[in-house]
Amino acid sequence: GEIARRFEDRLTDVRDDIQQLGARIDGKVSQEVYDQRHEALASRVTTLETLREKDTERIVATRRWLIASV
Known part of the structure; x- marks a missing residue:
């Protein structure tokens, strides 16, 4: 009884952990x-x-043109 209940609790914990990991992985983008x-x-x-x-370059050319035209 007690051992089976504890085992079932641990199995439920592992399943929950796997679901959480799956949800986290789904939220990530692939390396590609x-x-x-x-x-x-x-x-x-x-x-x-x-x-x-x-x-x-265009600004410098414009400045040169303005200076040369004065």
Whole structure:
């Protein structure tokens, strides 16, 4: 009686733990998805850096033109 009850309690605890772990795993993204998101973000950053450099070059060229025209 007592041993069977304790065993059943432990089995219930283990099942609950497995369900909790399953719920936590379901909330995580796979490494593949993470890598794809990281690559996309890195690509966006590179694009923004390139655009910033072009804007800087254009501003410098405009300043030079303004100074030369005075």
